[in-house]
Amino acid sequence: MSRRILITGGAGFIGGHLAERLVHQGEQVVVLDNLVGGNRAHVPSAxxxxxxxxxxxxxxxxIFAAGVDVVLHLAGQASIRLSFADPSVDLNVNTLGTINVLQACLKHQTPRLLFASSMTIYGPANAVPTPEDVPPAPVSYYAVSKYAAERYVHLTAARRDLGFDFNVTxxxxxxxxxxxxxxxxxYQGVLAIFIGSVLRGEPITIHADGEQSRDFVHIDDVCRAWIGAIDTPAAFGREINIGTGTPTSVNDLCDLVLASFGHTRDTYPVRYEPAQPGDMRRSAADRTLARTLLNWEPQVMREAGMARTIEWAKTQIAR
Ligand SMILES: NC(=O)c1ccc[n+]([C@@H]2O[C@H](COP(=O)([O-])OP(=O)(O)OC[C@H]3O[C@@H](n4cnc5c(N)ncnc54)[C@H](O)[C@@H]3O)[C@@H](O)[C@H]2O)c1
Structure with a gap:
C-alpha cells in the first residue's frame, strides 16, 4: 500500500529528484516548498x-492533518555565503523551520522523519575521511544552524514522553x-557554478588556492541512500554520512570541467580570489556507517557522473 510522504523543499535540486523517484515507486508524494530557491518544474505532476x-x-x-506517514525534510537555506550575509535567515529557516516540522510530527504522531544534514557540521576535522563520531565543530553560520537542527531532531526522537515511536535519521x-x-x-554547488560559467563564457572564480578538497557524490547515489533509509530500522536514531570518501580538489574539478569543453587553465580565464568565510580545507566522508547500516555504496563514478551532468547542462543552455 502506498504511503503519504511529505517532502519539504521538494521543488529543490535534491528534493525534486526524490519526489520523482518516489512517485515512480507508487508513493503518494506531497511537496511543501516556498520556491525561494526551488523550481516548480522539479515537482512531478503526480x-x-x-x-x-x-x-x-x-x-x-x-498537510499533517490530512495524514503523513514519512517526512523527508530538505527545505533549507543551503548557501554558506548567504548564511554570512544574513545569519537570521539560516536560523529561522534551517533551525526554527525544523523545530516546526518536529512539532507537527509530534502533534500528529508521524512515525518517520529523515533530515537533510550536512558535512559542513564537522568543520576543520583532523580525521579526513571523517567518521560520524568526530565531534562537530561548525565554522559557518549555515553549519551551526544545520547542526542545531540535527540535534533538535535527535533529542526530540529520544524523548521518553512522546507516547509513540518517532524514528529519525x-x-x-x-x-x-x-x-x-x-x-x-x-551560491550553491561548485560544479554547477563552474559549468554555468563556462557555458556563459564567463571566467571561473576559485576561492583560495584551489587545493581545498570536496567529496562529490552524485544525485542518483544520494537518492538511493535516502529512499533506502526510509524503511531501514538500523538507520533509526542515527546520523549517517553520505559521500564517496574520495576527495577532489577544486583545481582538479576546474580542470575536469574545462577539459570537457576543450580547455585548460592556460586557455580559459580562471580567477583566484581570497578564501570565503566558513570555507573548509579538506572534506571527505568515512562511509563505513552508510555501508554497515544502509548497505549503501556509491555507484556513480566521478568521471561518469560529471560527464553526464555536463552533457545535461549543455542541453539546458542550448534551449
Ligand atoms: N546540495 C548539497 O550538496 C547539500 C549537502 C548537504 C546538505 N544539503 C541540504 O539538503 C537540502 C536540499 O539541498 P538542495 O541542494 O536540494 O538545495 P535547493 O536550494 O535546491 O533546495 C532547497 C529547497 O528548499 C526550499 N526552501 C527554502 N526555504 C524554504 C522555506 N522557508 N520553506 C519551504 N521551502 C523552502 C527552496 O525553495 C528549495 O526548493 C538543504 O536543506 C541543504 O541544506 C545539501
Missing amino acids: AEFVQGDVRRLEDLAP SLRMFNVYGERQSLTNA
Whole structure:
C-alpha cells in the first residue's frame, strides 16, 4: 500500500529528484516548498504541491492533518555565503523551520522523519575521511544552524514522553552534484557554478588556492541512500554520512570541467580570489556507517557522473 510522504523543499535540486523517484515507486508524494530557491518544474505532476513555508506552522498543519506517514525534510537555506550575509535567515529557516516540522510530527504522531544534514557540521576535522563520531565543530553560520537542527531532531526522537515511536535519521550529505542543479545560482554547488560559467563564457572564480578538497557524490547515489533509509530500522536514531570518501580538489574539478569543453587553465580565464568565510580545507566522508547500516555504496563514478551532468547542462543552455 502506498504511503503519504511529505517532502519539504521538494521543488529543490535534491528534493525534486526524490519526489520523482518516489512517485515512480507508487508513493503518494506531497511537496511543501516556498520556491525561494526551488523550481516548480522539479515537482512531478503526480505529486501534490503546496506552496508554503516551513517557518509557518500554519502552512504545515493542513498537510499533517490530512495524514503523513514519512517526512523527508530538505527545505533549507543551503548557501554558506548567504548564511554570512544574513545569519537570521539560516536560523529561522534551517533551525526554527525544523523545530516546526518536529512539532507537527509530534502533534500528529508521524512515525518517520529523515533530515537533510550536512558535512559542513564537522568543520576543520583532523580525521579526513571523517567518521560520524568526530565531534562537530561548525565554522559557518549555515553549519551551526544545520547542526542545531540535527540535534533538535535527535533529542526530540529520544524523548521518553512522546507516547509513540518517532524514528529519525539524519543524512549528513557531502557535496551533492548532478542533473538539475541550478546553473545560475552563484551560491550553491561548485560544479554547477563552474559549468554555468563556462557555458556563459564567463571566467571561473576559485576561492583560495584551489587545493581545498570536496567529496562529490552524485544525485542518483544520494537518492538511493535516502529512499533506502526510509524503511531501514538500523538507520533509526542515527546520523549517517553520505559521500564517496574520495576527495577532489577544486583545481582538479576546474580542470575536469574545462577539459570537457576543450580547455585548460592556460586557455580559459580562471580567477583566484581570497578564501570565503566558513570555507573548509579538506572534506571527505568515512562511509563505513552508510555501508554497515544502509548497505549503501556509491555507484556513480566521478568521471561518469560529471560527464553526464555536463552533457545535461549543455542541453539546458542550448534551449
Ligand atoms: N546540495 C548539497 O550538496 C547539500 C549537502 C548537504 C546538505 N544539503 C541540504 O539538503 C537540502 C536540499 O539541498 P538542495 O541542494 O536540494 O538545495 P535547493 O536550494 O535546491 O533546495 C532547497 C529547497 O528548499 C526550499 N526552501 C527554502 N526555504 C524554504 C522555506 N522557508 N520553506 C519551504 N521551502 C523552502 C527552496 O525553495 C528549495 O526548493 C538543504 O536543506 C541543504 O541544506 C545539501
